[in-house]
Amino acid sequence: MTTECKIGVYVCSCGTNIGKMVDCDAVTGYTKNLPGVAVCKSYKYMCSNPGQEMIVKDIQRYGLDRVVVAACSPRMHEPTFRAAISHGGLNPYYLEMANIREQCSWVHDDHQQATDKAKALTCAAVKRVPFHEPFDMQSVPMNSASLVIGGGVAGLTAALELADANQPVYLVEKDGKLGGNLARIDLTSPYLDSAKDLLAERICRVTKNPKITVMLNSEVESISGYVGNFKAQIKSNGEAVTDIEIGSIIVCTGFREFDASKVGEYGYGRFPNVVTSFDLEKMLKEGRVVMKDGKTPKYVTIINCVGSRSGKYNRYCSRVCCMTALKYANGIKSAAPDAFITNLYTDMNAFGKGCEDFYRRSAERDTIFMMFDKHAPPTVSAAGKGEHFNMLVKVNEILSGEEVEIPADMVVLMVGMEAREDSMNVARLVNISRDKDGWFIESHPKLDPVATSTDGVFIAGACASPKDIPDTVAQARATTARILAKICQGEIWVEPVYAEINEDLCSGCRVCNELCPYSAIDYDPVKKRSAIISVMCKSCGGCVAGCPSGAIKARHFTDKQIFEQIEGVLEWASSRA
Amino acid sequence: MAVRANPNLLKQLKRYGADDVTKCFHCGTCSATCPLSQEPFLFPRKSMRYLQMGLGDRLKGNLEPWLCYYCGDCSDQCPREAQPGETMMSMRRWLTAKYDFTGLSMLFYESRTAEVAAIIVVGILSGIGFYLLGALSGGDFGSYPGFIPGHNAEYLTELGWDVKSVVLVMAVFVLGLLGINVLRMWWFTTGSRKDLNVPFDIYMKHILLCPWHFFTQKRYSECDKKKPWVVHIILMLGFVALFAVFLAHMIWQDDTHAHTYLGPLAGVMLVGASSFALSGRLNKTEAHYKYSHHSDMNFLYMCLFVGLTGLAQHIAGRIGCGAFANFMYILHMMGAVPMLLIQLPFTKWAHLVYRPHAMYFAAIQADVIAGREGAKGASAVPHKQSA
Numbered sequence: 001m002t003t004e005c006k007i008g009v010y011v012c013s014c015g016t017n018i019g020k021m022v023d024c025d026a027v028t029g030y031t032k033n034l035p036g037v038a039v040c041k042s043y044k045y046m047c048s049n050p051g052q053e054m055i056v057k058d059i060q061r062y063g064l065d066r067v068v069v070a071a072c073s074p075r076m077h078e079p080t081f082r083a084a085i086s087h088g089g090l091n092p093y094y095l096e097m098a099n100i101r102e103q104c105s106w107v108h109d110d111h112q113q114a115t116d117k118a119k120a121l122t123c124a125a126v127k128r129v130p131f132h133e134p135f136d137m138q139s140v141p142m143n144s145a146s147l148v149i150g151g152g153v154a155g156l157t158a159a160l161e162l163a164d165a166n167q168p169v170y171l172v173e174k175d176g177k178l179g180g181n182l183a184r185i186d187l188t189s190p191y192l193d194s195a196k197d198l199l200a201e202r203i204c205r206v207t208k209n210p211k212i213t214v215m216l217n218s219e220v221e222s223i224s225g226y227v228g229n230f231k232a233q234i235k236s237n238g239e240a241v242t243d244i245e246i247g248s249i250i251v252c253t254g255f256r257e258f259d260a261s262k263v264g265e266y267g268y269g270r271f272p273n274v275v276t277s278f279d280l281e282k283m284l285k286e287g288r289v290v291m292k293d294g295k296t297p298k299y300v301t302i303i304n305c306v307g308s309r310s311g312k313y314n315r316y317c318s319r320v321c322c323m324t325a326l327k328y329a330n331g332i333k334s335a336a337p338d339a340f341i342t343n344l345y346t347d348m349n350a351f352g353k354g355c356e357d358f359y360r361r362s363a364e365r366d367t368i369f370m371m372f373d374k375h376a377p378p379t380v381s382a383a384g385k386g387e388h389f390n391m392l393v394k395v396n397e398i399l400s401g402e403e404v405e406i407p408a409d410m411v412v413l414m415v416g417m418e419a420r421e422d423s424m425n426v427a428r429l430v431n432i433s434r435d436k437d438g439w440f441i442e443s444h445p446k447l448d449p450v451a452t453s454t455d456g457v458f459i460a461g462a463c464a465s466p467k468d469i470p471d472t473v474a475q476a477r478a479t480t481a482r483i484l485a486k487i488c489q490g491e492i493w494v495e496p497v498y499a500e501i502n503e504d505l506c507s508g509c510r511v512c513n514e515l516c517p518y519s520a521i522d523y524d525p526v527k528k529r530s531a532i533i534s535v536m537c538k539s540c541g542g543c544v545a546g547c548p549s550g551a552i553k554a555r556h557f558t559d560k561q562i563f564e565q566i567e568g569v570l571e572w573a574s575s576r577a
Numbered sequence: 578m579a580v581r582a583n584p585n586l587l588k589q590l591k592r593y594g595a596d597d598v599t600k601c602f603h604c605g606t607c608s609a610t611c612p613l614s615q616e617p618f619l620f621p622r623k624s625m626r627y628l629q630m631g632l633g634d635r636l637k638g639n640l641e642p643w644l645c646y647y648c649g650d651c652s653d654q655c656p657r658e659a660q661p662g663e664t665m666m667s668m669r670r671w672l673t674a675k676y677d678f679t680g681l682s683m684l685f686y687e688s689r690t691a692e693v694a695a696i697i698v699v700g701i702l703s704g705i706g707f708y709l710l711g712a713l714s715g716g717d718f719g720s721y722p723g724f725i726p727g728h729n730a731e732y733l734t735e736l737g738w739d740v741k742s743v744v745l746v747m748a749v750f751v752l753g754l755l756g757i758n759v760l761r762m763w764w765f766t767t768g769s770r771k772d773l774n775v776p777f778d779i780y781m782k783h784i785l786l787c788p789w790h791f792f793t794q795k796r797y798s799e800c801d802k803k804k805p806w807v808v809h810i811i812l813m814l815g816f817v818a819l820f821a822v823f824l825a826h827m828i829w830q831d832d833t834h835a836h837t838y839l840g841p842l843a844g845v846m847l848v849g850a851s852s853f854a855l856s857g858r859l860n861k862t863e864a865h866y867k868y869s870h871h872s873d874m875n876f877l878y879m880c881l882f883v884g885l886t887g888l889a890q891h892i893a894g895r896i897g898c899g900a901f902a903n904f905m906y907i908l909h910m911m912g913a914v915p916m917l918l919i920q921l922p923f924t925k926w927a928h929l930v931y932r933p934h935a936m937y938f939a940a941i942q943a944d945v946i947a948g949r950e951g952a953k954g955a956s957a958v959p960h961k962q963s964a
Binding site: 299340342348359360363364365366367368369370371394397399400402403404405406407 | 578579580581582584602603630632
């Protein structure tokens with residue numbers, strides 16, 4: 001079989017990315033003499049149109065039946081070259097890529113050794129590719145219903161968007177009412193629109209929409225299945241269980257606020273007039289900013305970055321607090337016009353649309369901004385006897401280099417955002433991962449920000465990272481665009497590269513069931529055998545390596561293929577000796 | 578040592594013209610732009626910071642507002658339109674009020690009505706005084722000796738001592754006030770600072786800086802824009818010339834040479850420079866003319882008034898209109914006396930003593946700091962270094 005193949009090998013110099021470290025002509029010269037290689041060429045940019053056309057033409061001209069591209073990582077351009085050879089009439093899985101960029105030219109600084117390694121990798125690919133098998137893409141039907149977990153602004157928006165496209169939605173909310181964290185807020189920054197106005201319209205439309213089933217006081221009990229074909233159990237009011245079938249899941253479970261009492265030096269819980277941002281929101285919603293004794297405060301100090309950007313608590317920036325603090329400065333000025341407002345910040349992050357202007361306007365309204373080092377936070381103490389205010393905030397002010405004492409009647413702590421305490425359970429339920437801070441991880445932080453490692457499960461809003469309302473809403477709408485695209489296709493195409501269990505060899509030990517990070521392996525208690533749900537399998541190979549009976553085979557990563565690849569490296573080494 | 582923030586300071590400074598200081602977000606563009614801002618006096622940013630945070634004591638001991646001549650480059654460059662130039666100007670007004678122990682300066686700066694009323698009252702009183710003086714000189718207003726040469730000279734001699742004594746009392750009053758206030762300025766900025774501990778010889782070393790800066794305004798000429806310096810020095814030399822005419826008359830009874838040539842020249846300088854500045858302020862032609870406090874406008878109006886009436890009196894005298902000349906003379910004095918009694922010790926004009934002293938104290942401070950950091954080779958003289 002090996003000798004019968006006609007392999008075309010294409011070595012890319014990737015501009016100078018590969019070319020400056022690897023002698024591509026030497027690689028070509030070595031490779032074209034390998035058994036089975038019918039043609040071997042190098043080119044400046046193999047992924048360019050001329051590069052791809054060259055491969056397509058060669059397939060026809062030389063009657064190639066396998067193609068090796070020695071270029072970048074397959075994560076970068078494997079889809080490109082698969083499409084190219086498919087265009088040339090070959091099965092796309094007859095392609096093998098040798099990574100001579102990320103794993104070679106970029107990481108080495110010796111020309112000769114890098115060139116040698118490129119030869120070895122290319123040789124390995126040439127040895128492997130004859131054993132590739134042809135596969136066809138597989139498809140599964142797509143259920144057009146969706147499950148939205150969380151009834152905050154993200155969940156409401158996603159549900160409406162899907163329902164407006166005439167698709168059924170189940171909206172599950174843990175609380176007894178919709179609105180989430182946004183419902184706790186008075187005005188929004190930077191334009192000072194009322195949060196109530198933003199929400200009321202959404203909630204009203206959601207509850208009236210016949211396509212949306214709102215389930216309050218409910219939690220998702222369990223989820224099974226895979227993209228396009230999930231089954232979920234919803235427990236309402238602690239007892240009634242509803243079974244639903246859906247094709248997609250949107251997780252928008254939001255955030256919880258940082259517990260300010262953890263920061264001892266701010267005196268939250270010790271001084272009655274040290275309040276958190278959410279305590280203040282409550283006052284602003286009631287239209288009265290007052291101290292515990294009912295008097296209007298004259299001196300208000302707002303402290304930013306409480307629990308955020310700190311080595312002790314959360315290292316990340318919570319993103320919304322700076323502008324929220326400015327909003328409070330404005331709000332307090334409106335509720336108590338004679339109040340002096342001081343805002344202690346570490347850096348003023350005013351990056352959003354309209355935010356820099358908002359910062360400027362707040363400064364014009366005589367908010368006094370003082371900067372502190374995040375490693376030397378201010379302290380709050382009781383004022384001395386006979387003072388006309390009740391607390392004293394001490395801060396090492398960076399911009400003046402002075403240690404300043406600020407009179408304060410009320411101290412507002414801008415508490416940061418944290419992942420919810422139940423985010424671990426949610427992550428397990430829908431089988432997605434969390435980062436070290438507990439935020440759900442997106443498939444790609446830039447190019448795929450709302451998808452997750454599990455097909456059909458999407459994330460939106462502050463459950464993925466601290467986020468403001470516009471970003472949350474944009475993400476919610478982005479998830480629905482992804483889902484509607486799949487619904488329009490009617491079926492889901494999945495990669496044919498997955499692991500298979502040979503039932504005759506499987507002993508039913510269930511080792512693989514626990515190993516699979518994608519929950520793609522089912523156990524059949526009747527047959528006493530495990531079986532892989534191919535659409536959920538990501539072909540990571542964990543089960544293949546873990547199976548004590550050697551019963552699992554990974555398609556496109558067979559033992560034979562891998563051994564041949566190793567053979568290739570050794571063959572190059574022996575040819576050198 | 579912790580300092581207490583006083584949020585009321587901002588409100589107070591607004592009455593002195595610091596309307597935009599809260600807009601500043603401390604990028605430091607102003608200090609980088611200013612050609613006069615040199616170690617160890619980097620301004621205006623730091624002064625703006627003291628003001629924003631309400632650190633009144635720090636501000637009171639701060640010389641930096643006086644080291645700025647308000648070319649307006651910082652205000653032009655400011656990305657937040659926080660008007661650092663005007664803020665420095667307003668701090669100079671506030672400092673003038675702080676230095677003055679009587680509290681009148683604060684009153685006149687914070688209330689336009691108070692300043693205008695004081696000027697009018699003093700003006701009317703001096704008008705009455707000079708009218709009575711004229712009437713006494715012969716009972717005939719027309720024969721009032723005035724400063725017209727050769728006119729009723731005997732009577733002037735007879736009365737001379739009395740006029741002189743009035744002038745002397747006034748001079749002692751004004752100089753005494755300014756002297757005490759300069760001492761206060763020294764105490765706030767230099768004397769009370771334990772960290773400086775200035776040796777006597779350093780005070781002596783720089784003593785000539787006072788007259789040097791008074792007469793040349795050398796530092797002003799180091800601004801990138803030269804025109805404001807030219808206008809200012811014309812106005813200043815106009816006053817110096819007038820003072821010379823006055824001295825010549827009071828001491829040597831010389832009403833011929835000085836009066837004939839120097840007087841009109843001074844008048845033209847005053848009228849020219851003050852009307853230029855006034856039209857600039859009214860039309861807001863340049864950065865430093867954009868914002869005008871009532872003390873600025875009142876001062877310029879008074880300069881123009883004194884200059885015009887002086888010139889009119891002189892011309893009328895020269896062409897033989899004695900009566901008109903005398904009328905103009907009284908008007909002239911109704912302007913000059915309030916300027917000397919109100920604006921010189923308490924408001925805008927007081928900068929004539931504070932500025933040269935600020936240069937003096939700054940040089941002393943820089944010298945002490947440079948001496949302390951001498952090992953590091955830091956050059957810290959507040960004059961522009963020849964690169």
